[in-house]
Amino acid sequence: MIATLRITISLFLALSFCNSGLCQEKSTQEVKLDSLFDEYINVVHASPVQAKLIADEILQISVENSYDIYAAKAHYLLGNLAYKKGEFSTTIEEINMAIDLLARNNVQEGLPACYNLLAVAYKNMGMLSEATEHFMSGLQLAKKLGDKRHEGNTYQNIALIYFQQQKYEQAMENLDRAKEIYKAINDESGLIDAMFNYANIHKEQGDYEQAREQYLKVLAYFERIEHYSKVAHVNINLSQMLIEEERYEEAVVQLKKTLQLLEKLSLHSDMAIVYNDLGLSNMKLGNLSVAIQYFDKALKLIDTANPPYFIGEVYQNLSQLYRMKGGYQKALFYYEQYVAYEESVNSLKKEKYQEELEKEYETALKETRIELLEREKSLKEAELQKSELQEKRQRLVKNVFIAGFLLVLITLIILRYFYVQKMKAQRRLAEQQEENSRQAINQLIKDYKLTVIERYQEGQEQERSRIAREIHDGIGSDLASLKMMLEHYLEHKGMDHNAGRIMIGIQNACKDIRNLSHQLHPLPFSQTGFSSFLKDFFAQKHNDGKLRINTFFFPEKDIDRLPDILLADIYRILQELVNNIVQHAEASEAEVQLTLHKAYINIVVNDNGRGMHQGKKASGIGLRNIRERLEALDGTMSIESSEKGTLVNIDIPLINHSNIISDEEAT
Incomplete structure (x- = not known):
């Protein structure tokens, strides 16, 4: 299914730049840039390759002349x-x-368009x-x-999030809001996009x-x-309906x-959908x-890190096809x-359902506690009012209150x-159980210890990734939905003090969940820069x-070019060491050194804490995890430790990663 996401270019390009609040007469370069923007709009839908060359030229001219607003427009076009x-x-x-x-230039007019496109990209990444x-x-x-047009665009794009979650009523409600706005401002293209999404729901x-x-x-x-x-998107949806109606020959044509058009536009993600539908029809x-052949072409274009909804169907169909042709080995492979x-899908659904139950239980428990606290508060207020009317009993009431408080405090302490x-x-x-189990396992699989360690670490990374996705797609999505519903509610009821506090609490929860999920499963270091990622982690x-x-x-640039699998191990080692300092060292200052040599990478972490006991150097779970990873x-x-602090020195050879590093340097 292809949905229409509402993205506006022309309004963003209409943004002008004024210096010190006074608009200056445009220079020759600015006039040229305006002409290039018009040329971009004329070719963007028909020739994306030519549009990319124009956007690059706009950015180059803007940077050379320090035109920040024009540069912002260029980045938007490239995005x-x-x-x-x-x-x-x-x-x-x-x-x-x-x-x-x-x-940087205190300009807000183009921000709604930027936030809209940014959100659309995050949505497509799940x-x-x-x-x-x-x-x-x-x-x-x-x-x-x-900005009514971008307000309508946002409502339409929010509707697609509900559509993706199969919440069609909420999707229709947001499409209706967008439609009314488009009618009010006479936006024909907005109404057409809304009609497309209505058709998708039908x-x-x-x-x-x-x-x-x-x-x-x-x-x-x-x-x-x-x-x-x-x-192309409309034709894909029309073809999919032909398949559902078993009109396969018409669907193939x-x-x-549609495939010819997509190849001309270089839209690979949409080409994967068409290849899948052609495979199914044939x-x-x-x-x-x-x-x-068509299913194989679809698999080559699919991003395995974010697989589409139909990848399971592709695997199943290929297994069945190879079985029918007698290719049992490939049939078994695709069936597996x-x-x-x-x-994996069923496991995620089960765990999400379990988390929802746990959340409901915790919510009910919190509500009960709040009710008890409110009752206790009411009793205290009644006692205070009574003490004001009866001065003779004031001392007795105070003593009773103090005695009750002490009793509760003692009870809580006990x-x-x-x-x-x-x-x-x-x-x-x-x-003890973990140690016994580890000794038994080490005795049984002594010859395969390195393999077990690697699989264990892979399992940890997969579990972190799974938990991070569940936090984002489960709790994070629910909090965001709750925030949106509260804002819709407050549009009619008005904002008060308690509602503001609730809104701030929801925003803080969203921020904490996002930080936690990013720590559990950060983006690939090739995208973020490993050195920058570590600095952000230490700053937090x-x-x-x-x-x-x-x-x-x-050197930072050479370190950032190391393979992601090695950088992930280095990150986990540094994460464990820094967490140990925070939790146990009672240190006020620490230093982390990361030096890349020709044949190895050196890690030095030292702090000014209280040092480590001799026994903890070998028995700590964190240090054992680091040693297993280093093994x-x-x-x-x-490890060198004294009363003045602890110093950990680690060397990791680059022999096992030399081929990968050479390839990256060549690139």
Whole structure:
């Protein structure tokens, strides 16, 4: 299914730059830039390659002449082109640069468009929490600026988040809001995009007759204005309805025409959808070899890091096709891929349902506690009022209150003491059980220890990734939805003190969840820069407590070019060491050095804390995890500790990674 996301270019390009509040007469370069912007708009839908060359030229001229606003426009155009090609990470990078330039010049007019496109990119990466947050930021700013077109665009894009979650009523409500705004400002293209999304909902609900009628109206409009990418999107949806109606030969003809258009536009993510539909149609027609070729082409274009909804169907169909042709080995391979994919989907659904139950239980428990606290508060207020009326009993009431408070305090202290003792006993038991299990496992699989360590670490990374996704897509999405519903509610009821406090609490929770998920599963270091990522991590540790961390990375650029798998191990080692300092060292200052040599990388971490006991150097779980990780990397570690602090020195050879590093340097 292809949905229309509402992105506006012309309004952003209308943004002008004024110096010191007084608009200056445009220079020759500025006139040339305006001409290039007009040329971009004329070719962007028909020739994305030519549009990319124009946007690059605009950016070059803007940078050379220090035209920040024109540079912001250029970054927006490049982000839009990257989005059309399915390069969503590049879109996020370009739009963030545009936002920084606008903020630096105190310009707000282009921000709603930037937030809208940024949110659309996050949505297509499956990061619904971030998408909703940026949609809401853009919506608030559009309302503040009176930008009705972007307000309508945002409502339409929010509807697609609900559509993706199969919440069709909420999707319709937001589309209705967008439609009313487009009618008020006479925005024909906005109404057409809304009609396209209405048709998508009718299609998913099985109302093909009404969906086809709306699709054909939308198709005629996009063909008239020569918006070929959206022409392709409409044709894909029409073809998918033909497949659902078992009109496979008609679907094949339609899909082949659409594929030619997509190849000309270089829209690879949409080409994968068309290849899948062509494979399915030829499979139904009995053209088994042709179907296999199309499914294989679809798999080559699919991003395995963010697989589309139909990848399980592709695996299943390929398995069935190879079985019918007698290719049992490949049939078994694709069936195993299908089973693994289905198991991961079912596991995520089960865990999400369990988390929802736990959340409901915790909410009910908190509500009960709040009710008890309110009752206690009412009793205290009644006692105070009574003491004012009866001065003779004032001293007695105070004594009773103090005695009750002390009784509660003593009770809490006793309960906490027993709780702490119980937790210590459980921790000791767990540690003993873990040690016994580890000794038994090491005895049984001594010859395969390195393999087990590697798989264990891979499992940790996968679990962190899974938890991070669940936090983003589950709790994060729910909080963002709750925030949006509260804002809609407050639009009618008005803002009061308690509502403001609730809104701030929800925003802080969204921020904490985003930080936690990013720590559990950060973006690939090739995108963020490993040195920059570590500095942000240490800065967060400094903000969370009293520990000041000084860093020294040399050379930073060469370190950032190391393979992601090695950088991930280095990050986990540094994370464990810094967490140990924060939790146990009682240090006020620490230093982290990361030095890349020709044959190895050296890590030095030292602090001015109280030092480590001799026994903890070997028995700490964190240090054991580091040693196991270093054992898999053929690394070494030495620890020097005294009352003045601790110094950890680690060397990791680059022999196992030399091939990868050479390839990257060549690139």
